Amino acid sequence: MAGEHIESSPMPQIMPKQETHNKETIVELYNALAQGNTDTVAGLLATDLEWWFHGPSHCQYMMKVLTGESPVIEFRFEPRSVTAIDDRVIAEGWEGAQAYWVHVWTLKDGLITQFREYFNTWLTVRDLKPVGWAHRSPTLWQSQPRDLYKRSLPGLILGI
Numbered sequence: 469m470a471g472e473h474i475e476s477s478p479m480p481q482i483m484p485k486q487e488t489h490n491k492e493t494i495v496e497l498y499n500a501l502a503q504g505n506t507d508t509v510a511g512l513l514a515t516d517l518e519w520w521f522h523g524p525s526h527c528q529y530m531m532k533v534l535t536g537e538s539p540v541i542e543f544r545f546e547p548r549s550v551t552a553i554d555d556r557v558i559a560e561g562w563e564g565a566q567a568y569w570v571h572v573w574t575l576k577d578g579l580i581t582q583f584r585e586y587f588n589t590w591l592t593v594r595d596l597k598p599v600g601w602a603h604r605s606p607t608l609w610q611s612q613p614r615d616l617y618k619r620s621l622p623g624l625i626l627g628i
Contacts, residue, residue, distance in 0.1 A: 487552035490575045494557040497573075497580070498547055501533065509534070514581045523569075523587025530571065530585050545569070553608050558593065560611065570611060 493512060500508035513534065521528055530545060532538035547559040555574055562568040570591045574582035590611045 487554070489578065490555065490557050490573075491550055491552040493575060493578060493580070494550060494559060494573050495547075498545060498559065501545060506536075512580055514576075514579045517580065518582040520582075520584045521587070522589050523585070527567075527569075527587040528585070530583070534583070543567070545571075547571075549612070553593065568611075 497509060497512050500506075500512070517534070519531055519534075521531065527543075529538075529543035532542070544563075545559075545561060546563075547561050549558075549560045551558045555576065557573045557575065559571045559573070560569070568588050570586040570589065572582075572584040572586075572591075572593075573580050592610045593608045595606050595608050
């Protein structure tokens, strides 16, 4: 799997222990998927996993794998970057000019409880929590597809 290919975003400070654990859990998930280890994958997912998808309907590869609808992995998800932010982990990957994806995983007590998949969609993650009397929306994460200059992607903002 792409364990050695995964880039980490530069961090200005040390990542809290829970964020480190969440990131390790998601890396373990992608490694298990690459090895076809369905028992490990199932053990990382909550039984009531909430799922949301944005992109062309024929590109719902990950959900087909997670639900067992597709016994064969039609698309190999090899994250190029994995970033932990609070209780979420964002994984990003691209395969040439036709496939760019972002996965946003939410974890609670070591289990994946929510999965948001964005396929061929530019994503910006912003902090929407008010700080004191002022309300700020700093960008926490932004898509970085390598071939963006060649095409246009629809954009979404995810507030956390």
